[in-house]
Amino acid sequence: MPAEQPVFAEERQQKILAMVNAQGRVRIAELVTVLKVSEPTIRKDLSSLEESRLVRRTHGGAIAVHTQFERTIAARSDLHGAAKDLIAKACLAEIVAGDSIFLDSGTTVQRIAEMLDQVHVNVLTNALGVAATLADRPMVRHTLVGGSVRSLGGTLVGPVAIETLGRFTVNTAFISASGFSKDGVSVADVAEAQVKQTVIERARRVVLAMDSSKFGVQDFVAVCPLDRIDVVITEAACDDVMAICAEHGVRLLIV
Secondary structure, eight states, rough: OOOOOGGGGHHHHHHHHHHHHHHSSSEHHHHHHHTTOOHHHHHHHHHHHHHTEEEETTHHHHHHEOOOOOOHHHHTTTTTTHHHHHHHHHHHHHHOTTEEEEEESHHHHHHHHHHHHSSEEEEEEEEHHHHHHHHOTTTEEEOOOOOOTTTTEEEEEEEEHHHHHHHEEEEEEEEOOOEEEETEEEEEEEEHHHHHHHHHEEEEEEEEEOOOGTTTTTOOOEEGGGGGEEEEESSOHHHHHHHHHHTTTTTEEEE
């Protein structure tokens, strides 16, 4: 193997970090093959990234490091605001007159509701914010499902919500998530995951509206494998995310 160039260490570590964030985890053997350097070099890179608290070392590789608490809707609404606006506008292009759609509780999906005006559409939602936004839109007919109020997410969840959702079928479900990796889509709360799972079962098409900060995250509760998602709409994606989407037959729309 040719001598390795220390000058490339920062560039190499950025590539490692991108792979970890896209996939959720990487193995040393995979990094050796992709980056064409020795195993000791990879171990040194991983140690450096761990010292910077960018990854967490595991036996044989590393996993992504992300915050483990869920922010309130208000705290999340201003994060990545420009990206969320672009994503929401692209989602509007996926809606046609007379459509039946589901809008969930994510802050990006909330922006879809705020922009949804000059089109006749049936909206089903479990999000209090979405329902309030659509209340005075004459061209939008919307139904708010019942259930237990989850104040942190501004949503209705639980057995009543699940039972109600089972009565409906929608053309397109626009859902959000806090995690996206090769292992699937995930969120922070069990009750939210159950609602999303039910909606996915009742939708003819599922669109995941999500900014790129969620890529590589494996949050607390699994929602579904990637092959249950039809479209991902985001503002940016690295090569690894593109490859993951292609492998699972997910249409990736970068706006």
